[in-house]
Amino acid sequence: MPSADTDIVQALRDADLIDTDQPVFQPLAGGVSCDVWKVDTPSGPIVVKRPLPQLRVAAEWTAPVERGVSEVRWLQRARAVDPSIAPKVLAELSVGHAFAMEFLPDCPVWKDELVAGRVDIGFAKQVGRGIAAVHSATANRDEDRDAFRNDEMFRALRVDPFLFYVAEQEAELAPALHAIANDLMARKIALVHGDISPKNILVSGDDPVFIDAECAVYGDPAFDLAFCITHLLLKAVWLDDERLKQSATAMVDAYRAGIDWETPEALLLRAGRLTGALLLARVEGKSPAPYLTDTEQKNIVREQARALILDALPIDDLVTQWKRTFA
Ligand SMILES: Nc1ncnc2c1ncn2[C@@H]1O[C@H](COP(=O)(O)OP(=O)(O)OP(=O)(O)O)[C@@H](O)[C@H]1O
Numbered sequence: 001m002p003s004a005d006t007d008i009v010q011a012l013r014d015a016d017l018i019d020t021d022q023p024v025f026q027p028l029a030g031g032v033s034c035d036v037w038k039v040d041t042p043s044g045p046i047v048v049k050r051p052l053p054q055l056r057v058a059a060e061w062t063a064p065v066e067r068g069v070s071e072v073r074w075l076q077r078a079r080a081v082d083p084s085i086a087p088k089v090l091a092e093l094s095v096g097h098a099f100a101m102e103f104l105p106d107c108p109v110w111k112d113e114l115v116a117g118r119v120d121i122g123f124a125k126q127v128g129r130g131i132a133a134v135h136s137a138t139a140n141r142d143e144d145r146d147a148f149r150n151d152e153m154f155r156a157l158r159v160d161p162f163l164f165y166v167a168e169q170e171a172e173l174a175p176a177l178h179a180i181a182n183d184l185m186a187r188k189i190a191l192v193h194g195d196i197s198p199k200n201i202l203v204s205g206d207d208p209v210f211i212d213a214e215c216a217v218y219g220d221p222a223f224d225l226a227f228c229i230t231h232l233l234l235k236a237v238w239l240d241d242e243r244l245k246q247s248a249t250a251m252v253d254a255y256r257a258g259i260d261w262e263t264p265e266a267l268l269l270r271a272g273r274l275t276g277a278l279l280l281a282r283v284e285g286k287s288p289a290p291y292l293t294d295t296e297q298k299n300i301v302r303e304q305a306r307a308l309i310l311d312a313l314p315i316d317d318l319v320t321q322w323k324r325t326f327a
């Protein structure tokens, strides 16, 4: 274990989570933005997560480590809505905004399930339901608005890299992308997770467990729906699998059924506009989908995304009309 981590060991001892100087730290997969370890403790395994100041992506991308606090708060707030949808936070540690949470055994990452061809449309529905539950419980609540005033962080991690960065490369689309970005930043409606993607959802039997909430902000709930649907549509192209489109439809339908804070049509249209922009960002932005390397597949996404940015569709229609191939 590198010597810098002695701080973490001490912090775990201070929190009474471990009673040894030499715990075994087992790195967990992922880790673009954080160090994540499984650590054995006398009362069973836990997860320790510490935000990195510099993200491990190709383009230079720094982010304040205070986002660890946003994540802890989101996990706690989500559990107050429904304890099954987020892991329990065990302690906030005194170093670098690291924290400890319960380790969920036998819970694969949803992305791995999808890539292995295990596509459960009922599970996608549960994801839509879970996201909507957090949005509904936090919509128009001053307490949540005050607890998640993370606009600067959200701008640095989401709006700049996914929207403004792409606008710089694409003169023709820039006005539309600026309008989408400004509208997104202006809306303060509910608690947004900010990184709902299949790689941040664990599969606990039939139930989704959401993790990795570093981008949490009080903002536009349409963002979470758009972000996750973007991932499913990209994978539908990559894997050429119709069931991924069906999963997207099931997720949107379940989410829609949970919208009780505003007119569903308005939200679905905003989500559709955002999805167009995020799809393009995953081909041309700072954080491209790593699996989408085939030029033809990239063009399928790029062409549809460009059209959607200029002429938005509600997200339900967008999903229905999405093409996996040009054939
Ligand atoms: N509570 C948990 N129980 C079991 N496994 C977990 C838990 N939290 C995280 N993991 C595992 O660790 C991986 C990384 O966690 P997480 O997504 O929070 O880190 P990250 O560094 O922010 O990742 P990335 O930036 O790559 O999305 C997850 O994909 C999952 O496999």
Ligand SMILES: [Mg+2]
Pocket: 030, 031, 199, 200, 212
């Ligand atoms: Mg993650």
